[in-house]
Amino acid sequence: MKVISVSPESPEPPPPALLVLSAEGERPERADAAANRARILSVAERLFGEKGPHAVTMADIARAAGVGQGTLYRRFPRKPDLCLALMDHQFREFQDATLRELGRMTGARTPRLDQLAWVVERFAAFAEGNLDLLREAQPALADSEAGLPESPPSRWQALTVRGLLQAAIEAGEVGAQTDVVVVADLLLAPLRAESLCFLRHTRAYALPRVIAAMTTLIRSLRV
Amino acid sequence: MKVISVSPESPEPPPPALLVLSAEGERPERADAAANRARILSVAERLFGEKGPHAVTMADIARAAGVGQGTLYRRFPRKPDLCLALMDHQFREFQDATLRELGRMTGARTPRLDQLAWVVERFAAFAEGNLDLLREAQPALADSEAGLPESPPSRWQALTVRGLLQAAIEAGEVGAQTDVVVVADLLLAPLRAESLCFLRHTRAYALPRVIAAMTTLIRSLRV
DNA sequence: GGGTTAAGTGGACTTGTGTCCGTTTATAAT
DNA sequence: ATTATAAACGGACACAAGTCCACTTAACCC
Numbered sequence: 149m150k151v152i153s154v155s156p157e158s159p160e161p162p163p164p165a166l167l168v169l170s171a172e173g174e175r176p177e178r179a180d181a182a183a184n185r186a187r188i189l190s191v192a193e194r195l196f197g198e199k200g201p202h203a204v205t206m207a208d209i210a211r212a213a214g215v216g217q218g219t220l221y222r223r224f225p226r227k228p229d230l231c232l233a234l235m236d237h238q239f240r241e242f243q244d245a246t247l248r249e250l251g252r253m254t255g256a257r258t259p260r261l262d263q264l265a266w267v268v269e270r271f272a273a274f275a276e277g278n279l280d281l282l283r284e285a286q287p288a289l290a291d292s293e294a295g296l297p298e299s300p301p302s303r304w305q306a307l308t309v310r311g312l313l314q315a316a317i318e319a320g321e322v323g324a325q326t327d328v329v330v331v332a333d334l335l336l337a338p339l340r341a342e343s344l345c346f347l348r349h350t351r352a353y354a355l356p357r358v359i360a361a362m363t364t365l366i367r368s369l370r371v
Numbered sequence: 372m373k374v375i376s377v378s379p380e381s382p383e384p385p386p387p388a389l390l391v392l393s394a395e396g397e398r399p400e401r402a403d404a405a406a407n408r409a410r411i412l413s414v415a416e417r418l419f420g421e422k423g424p425h426a427v428t429m430a431d432i433a434r435a436a437g438v439g440q441g442t443l444y445r446r447f448p449r450k451p452d453l454c455l456a457l458m459d460h461q462f463r464e465f466q467d468a469t470l471r472e473l474g475r476m477t478g479a480r481t482p483r484l485d486q487l488a489w490v491v492e493r494f495a496a497f498a499e500g501n502l503d504l505l506r507e508a509q510p511a512l513a514d515s516e517a518g519l520p521e522s523p524p525s526r527w528q529a530l531t532v533r534g535l536l537q538a539a540i541e542a543g544e545v546g547a548q549t550d551v552v553v554v555a556d557l558l559l560a561p562l563r564a565e566s567l568c569f570l571r572h573t574r575a576y577a578l579p580r581v582i583a584a585m586t587t588l589i590r591s592l593r594v
Numbered sequence: 595g596g597g598t599t600a601a602g603t604g605g606a607c608t609t610g611t612g613t614c615c616g617t618t619t620a621t622a623a624t
Numbered sequence: 625a626t627t628a629t630a631a632a633c634g635g636a637c638a639c640a641a642g643t644c645c646a647c648t649t650a651a652c653c654c
């Protein structure tokens with residue numbers, strides 16, 4: 149989508165709101181707002197890259213982007229929203245590539261459980277590569293006490309794992325009594341930002357080791 | 372310690388600092404400090420019970436306990452420390468009871484994997500019963516970027532699961548190539564506060580259903 | 595072009611966590 | 625009892641996230 153660079157502003161047509169969980173039938177942002185959004189994202193990306201997402205405050209971003217805090221918060225109501233938006237582009241590519249490969253594997257009659265192991269490995273690698281951002285993005289979901297929204301990436305991952313588990317059952321690779329929905333979430337739990345930080349930093353397990361153990365667990369589901 | 376209390380408090384001899392991760396060879400707290408500690412804990416317990424840990428601020432607690440914020444923070448450097456201290460007593464009892472029953476099961480030749488499933492179910496129930504507190508206590512561990520301390524309860528749970536897994540391997544119930552250490556943490560991942568909140572609130576799975584799925588996973592380890 | 599209006603804007607303000615530091619006090623040695 | 629001193633104390637302060645609201649302006653219509 150041609151992200152605009154830091155200071156100079158390109159007068160392109162407003163990037164169709166790819167970066168935000170776009171609702172359909174809404175009128176597009178005003179031009180100045182779109183420009184601000186782009187500048188904010190670009191500035192945030194730079195600052196996060198320089199100092200790490202946690203060390204950069206929303207005020208820093210607003211200042212560097214030359215907008216007021218009110219403006220920043222209008223575009224991105226929470227810091228996690230901003231983090232999610234920054235990951236969005238990268239995640240889409242990741243998602244596409246994953247789906248493509250998965251299609252290929254299915255065509256090649258790769259066992260579903262192998263596909264599942266592969267997918268989980270991919271998810272782990274993605275999470276690892278975006279750990280700081282994910283960690284900062286996390287509170288977006290589980291903030292209030294009651295029911296809370298789930299980020300699209302998280303939802304998609306869960307759906308994918310469910311799908312593969314279900315397919316594995318239908319292929320007779322896994323016991324039919326398995327609670328697909330819940331087991332999918334259990335398998336993904338170690339990849340949630342907080343848990344992965346714990347495994348990688350507190351426990352200091354190397355990523356391949358974590359992946360190997362997850363694979364063990366998955367393969368052990370085979371009947 | 373003679374706690375004064377908000378809700379009536381028993382005038383028992385001071386409970387030797389059970390409530391804090393006590394370092395060994397250190398001189399005991401000054402009497403006034405110990406009294407404040409007790410009062411703070413008692414007040415915090417009441418306020419948390421009334422409004423939920425998240426809705427109670429450290430300032431609230433300091434005020435209600437009749438001490439300055441500086442004093443509060445001297446006793447409990449972080450809010451999570453206070454939460455952990457509040458769970459401490461309850462956790463010790465839980466731990467003792469668990470160990471006792473585990474000993475009984477071992478004596479009765481209960482298969483290690485069954486013990487493991489039972490233990491994990493217990494852990495889940497405990498976590499569920501202290502979710503709010505755990506959630507608030509969580510940041511204690513994973514705050515800074517680098518290596519971070521792990522709470523004693525968390526460590527003990529991990530050690531227990533590791534031990535049972537290892538025993539299961541030695542009993543031939545589980546494949547010997549299993550990475551006991553990492554797999555133990557993977558099995559516990561869904562019980563971390565953040566993950567359990569996600570499962571219970573966002574996904575709205577009933578606790579027994581979560582436990583059943585975890586049990587499935589554990590039993591599938593059987594060779 | 596001028597008017598209307600919803601969207602956008604800036605920055606002061608609120609709230610909560612955690613820090614700092616000058617003052618006070620319990621404890622123990624004299 | 626007196627005094628030394630380390631611990632304890634309290635509350636002002638720093639800092640970050642997120643809210644509010646009076647003011648401005650782009651976009652659309654006549």
